[in-house]
Amino acid sequence: MNDREELILKALLRCLKESGDYFTRSSHLLAEVGQKVPRLLATEFDDILADAEGKRLVTAVQGHRGPEYKINKNGLGWLSDANL
DSSP states (O other), X not given: OOHHHHHHHHHHHHHHHHHTTSOEEHHHHHHHHHHXXXXXXXXXXXXXXXXXXXXXXXXXXXXXXXXXXXXXXXXXXXXXXXXX
């Protein structure tokens, strides 16, 4: 993982942490992370989100309007280890 990818992942997990126990749609996450990461491309965001799901840092469910996400214990642990 390069520095930019790590920056995007940190921003993603922070946004989900701020959402608490609520699931958040990917479109909302993209908008929030886009405010924290300069020149964020949707493809970059999608790749990092898929990677976070694959690493089990986030929990995903299929909502009425598409997939929704929330941070889980592994994601909180990752943030803690990253001193965030």
